[in-house]
Amino acid sequence: MGMLITVAWRNIWRSKTRTLVVVGATVVGIWALIFLLGFFQGQIGNYIHNVIQNETSHIQIHNPEFRKDFETKAFIPEAESKRMSLASDPLVSAVAPRVILSGMLASSNGAQGVRVRGIDSEMEQQVTGFHDKLTQGAMMDPSRKNQMIISERMASILKVKLRSKVVLTFQTADGHISNAAFRIAGLYRSNKKMNDELFVYAQIQDLRSLAEMPPHAAHELALVLHDFDGVEEAALRMKVDYPEEQVETYRELSPDLDVMKTQIKISMTLMTVIFMLALIFGIINTMLMSVLERTRELGMLMAVGMNKLKVFIMVCLETLMLSLIGSPIGMLLGFLTIKYLHYRGISLARWSTALEEFGMSDLVRPILPFQNYLWIALAVIITGFLASIYPSWKAIKLRPVDALRKI
Amino acid sequence: MHLEKFDMKNSVIEIRDLKKSYTETKVHVHALQGVDLIIEKGEFTAIVGPSGSGKTTLLNIIGGLDRPTHGNVKLNGQDIGLLSDNQLIDFRRDHIGFVFQSYNLIPVLTAKENVEFVMLLQKQTQADRDARTLELMTAVGLADRMHNRPNELSGGQQQRVAVARALAPKPAFILADEPTANLDSKSTADLLDLMATLNQEEGITFVFSTHDQRVIDRARRVITLEDGKIRSDEYRA
Ligand SMILES: Nc1ncnc2c1ncn2[C@@H]1O[C@H](COP(=O)(O)OP(=O)(O)OP(=O)(O)O)[C@@H](O)[C@H]1O
Ligand SMILES: [Mg+2]
Numbered sequence: 001m002g003m004l005i006t007v008a009w010r011n012i013w014r015s016k017t018r019t020l021v022v023v024g025a026t027v028v029g030i031w032a033l034i035f036l037l038g039f040f041q042g043q044i045g046n047y048i049h050n051v052i053q054n055e056t057s058h059i060q061i062h063n064p065e066f067r068k069d070f071e072t073k074a075f076i077p078e079a080e081s082k083r084m085s086l087a088s089d090p091l092v093s094a095v096a097p098r099v100i101l102s103g104m105l106a107s108s109n110g111a112q113g114v115r116v117r118g119i120d121s122e123m124e125q126q127v128t129g130f131h132d133k134l135t136q137g138a139m140m141d142p143s144r145k146n147q148m149i150i151s152e153r154m155a156s157i158l159k160v161k162l163r164s165k166v167v168l169t170f171q172t173a174d175g176h177i178s179n180a181a182f183r184i185a186g187l188y189r190s191n192k193k194m195n196d197e198l199f200v201y202a203q204i205q206d207l208r209s210l211a212e213m214p215p216h217a218a219h220e221l222a223l224v225l226h227d228f229d230g231v232e233e234a235a236l237r238m239k240v241d242y243p244e245e246q247v248e249t250y251r252e253l254s255p256d257l258d259v260m261k262t263q264i265k266i267s268m269t270l271m272t273v274i275f276m277l278a279l280i281f282g283i284i285n286t287m288l289m290s291v292l293e294r295t296r297e298l299g300m301l302m303a304v305g306m307n308k309l310k311v312f313i314m315v316c317l318e319t320l321m322l323s324l325i326g327s328p329i330g331m332l333l334g335f336l337t338i339k340y341l342h343y344r345g346i347s348l349a350r351w352s353t354a355l356e357e358f359g360m361s362d363l364v365r366p367i368l369p370f371q372n373y374l375w376i377a378l379a380v381i382i383t384g385f386l387a388s389i390y391p392s393w394k395a396i397k398l399r400p401v402d403a404l405r406k407i
Numbered sequence: 408m409h410l411e412k413f414d415m416k417n418s419v420i421e422i423r424d425l426k427k428s429y430t431e432t433k434v435h436v437h438a439l440q441g442v443d444l445i446i447e448k449g450e451f452t453a454i455v456g457p458s459g460s461g462k463t464t465l466l467n468i469i470g471g472l473d474r475p476t477h478g479n480v481k482l483n484g485q486d487i488g489l490l491s492d493n494q495l496i497d498f499r500r501d502h503i504g505f506v507f508q509s510y511n512l513i514p515v516l517t518a519k520e521n522v523e524f525v526m527l528l529q530k531q532t533q534a535d536r537d538a539r540t541l542e543l544m545t546a547v548g549l550a551d552r553m554h555n556r557p558n559e560l561s562g563g564q565q566q567r568v569a570v571a572r573a574l575a576p577k578p579a580f581i582l583a584d585e586p587t588a589n590l591d592s593k594s595t596a597d598l599l600d601l602m603a604t605l606n607q608e609e610g611i612t613f614v615f616s617t618h619d620q621r622v623i624d625r626a627r628r629v630i631t632l633e634d635g636k637i638r639s640d641e642y643r644a
Binding site: 003 | 463467470472473493496497499500501505507509510511513514515516520524525527528572573576
């Protein structure tokens, strides 16, 4: 066996250029594969981050009826005391209460169906960083009444600007239709177009009194935890603590995240398979050439008593070595690239208008979990084995008499 | 040296009514048409004849590289027609030495490693292999070229390494199909000297085919083939 390994290793370096081309292609291929996988992972991470940041937080608590029809009457009565006890939970980083009204927002130039989020500016800032999305004007001033922040998009739909007046028509807690005038205090922009066309913001105490809700009520408590990985566990405990309310994690609130994860997983697998197929054909082709060139030599080896098993093993070893030399280099390069780009981030600003529709921010940080490297290594080894079968088979099919006659 | 000792009584090759036809081609070729032949231990025999007369075909069948259409071949008393393909490979490894016209050596191995190769296949110990390799490389006059690769040796030197390689497993005889065809006259003479010495001093049996009159002149027995039959079989002084 030692001899076979020596011979195989030296054989693959007989045609240096050819071997280097295959090794180079493997290195580049694996590097590209790792980069793409890391990029996809980074994007899904980015998307999840955005969904959590802008929409779901880590956990939300509602009246169990609320998310069915978003009716004003489906509020959490003692929301304020629940908020306070949640805020003192050591796992919880911040809690924001919201009153949410569905309605119609009209200006003199148009009207649009909206969902108004009544927020406490300070608490909201801690949970969603809403302040940072403001592009014009200022946050609402608690000492003033009926201020509103809408998105730039909404402003252009309604053809309004800062300090314009808009009228909100909504349903009160006891089911009456009511309306109220608001003044635009600021404009914001998030990175999800769909949301910008739906959500507008007002102050929680204004909406609470307009909707005739009890003084400590809210529709939604949005929580962020200190530790992202502790979400499921914390949610389970809160479900026990607040059996009368509906406690949901970001995954339950946004089931499309799981769908998207599955999709990405399928794409990643497909890319890996396609890469391995290309590798397999490249290697088979190279090894067939190499076997063909050595017909007489292989004939001689078999003539002098090297049996088929040993010839088979020798060609297999050559194929495996050829497939495997490049992979550690490619994996290392890929790993370093991912590390660097993760630290630096890839700016997609050029495509960001398209990405906004999907709620992706324009800075992607590629990342690839360690187990993916293991999978790639395993896939390359399997590929090497598969690629080795045919050339080795070809080699042992040679008959020494025929091989030796070929001059 | 512990090579085989000369012993006239044993026949190492016994061939009876050997026929070989190639029928895969459109025109069937009857390359051997009834060859009977006995080769004794210690012979130094040339097989000659015009191109296409069947020399290579005969040597291949004797060497167990090809199977006859008819007749049988006994080597050292073993009817090789009874061996399976795998058994035949091991039989070749242990009992037959081959020297081909070219492509005798593995280009990526040194002369020493080439000579060692078959012994490795036989799973001989490192010490045995080292001793034997040195002995053989000395015998073929290339002890100082042990660590050169084939492409660093002349054609004549390569053929001598091939002879050493063929001798390594102590085979019953050595078959050489036109071993000097690619050599100049000096190298041809040197190789013939080496083979003759090994034959006379160590009793190694050689059977070789050739077109070269100078090689034919060195043989002690000359078997002439024509159209797949033995036309003449002469012993020389
Ligand atoms: N694989 C084959 N298929 C068909 N015919 C073959 C095959 N091998 C050899 N022959 C034919 O068998 C005959 C004998 O060939 P062989 O090679 O034994 O002759 P040779 O005496 O060695 O000739 P040379 O001196 O040219 O080497 C020739 O007519 C040759 O064409
Ligand atoms: Mg011939």
